[in-house]
Amino acid sequence: MQGKNILCLLDFDESDFKLFLNRAADLKKEFKAGKKNNTLSGKTLGLLFDKPSTRTRISFESAMIQLGGVPTFISSADTQISRAEPVADTMRVLNKYIDALAIRTSSQEFIAEFAKYADIPVINALTDLYHPCQILSDIMTVIEKKGSCNGLKIAWVGDGNNVANSWINAAASLDFELYLGCPEQHFPNSEILEKALSVRKKHNKKENIFVTKDPFEAVQHADVIYTDVWVSMGMEGEGEKRKKTFADFQVNSKLVSCAKKDVTVMHCLPAHRGEEISNTVLEGRHSVVWDQAENKMHMHKAVLDILIDR
Ligand code: CP
Ligand code: NVA
8 A cells, every 4th residue: 555545456465455355344243243343433534525425425424433433524515625725725724623534526636636735544435537445345245255356257347437447456466357348439548457467467467457349258257247337427428429339238137147157246336227237137136236335334444444543
């Protein structure tokens, strides 16, 4: 990791992943056993969001409360940021009031700028480029369902977007195979792909990230199929065009039947039934989307427990 921030999973090595995954599993076990945990009593988490959120916001809020701390939601529009107060000034003030800051915004650079002036941990709660905490909790779900993520074939189907980019970042350090089936004009960012592959090369690990424009090739023998919306937040203007481009990339029963018999189907949610995923698959026996959503809370507890100084 780089300092006490979670900005991008490319900053994580295998031992960082282990630390977060093990802590989240322990905290989940403790929570299920009804044990109280007040380790973050007296601490405050700021959540600075300028995009909508159901899961990430509320699971971070619940995570903080369950650990004895207090979350404070900060809508960017209601702060002086909306009237052009510089990030440098905002962050140096927030340093005095709160103990960690989770940010959801469009620009990855904006979050990096906050991190530059932060004395407290800064957590990426989604940008247009990455969604690191989502993939941390998703890997937790994969491990719960499959025992390990090592050696699995994970198939991404759909848009080469922020969530896909974070899977690519994770594949730099972890030993699963990632197949991305995307329309050619929506292949994942080649720079992000190259960086992940160069990390593997540096550590003499074999290439494990493959991109194809054929969704059936991507899911063949897959252990996990993962999809996400075709129209991410901020892309609404391209909505109709995207729905046409992605029409052959729906995760439906026909596509799922080409994967392994016990394939696990994942979606970070919110889902658009009839677009990127059929209702039958989302509600069907392979789908683990509700467990995935639950695990966001357990992973966010681990994130706060590990990052916040006490
Ligand atoms: N998966 C996820 O990040 O959902 P929200 O947009 O509801 O936070
Ligand atoms: N790719 C989606 C993820 C939502 C959790 C978006 O950015 O809107």
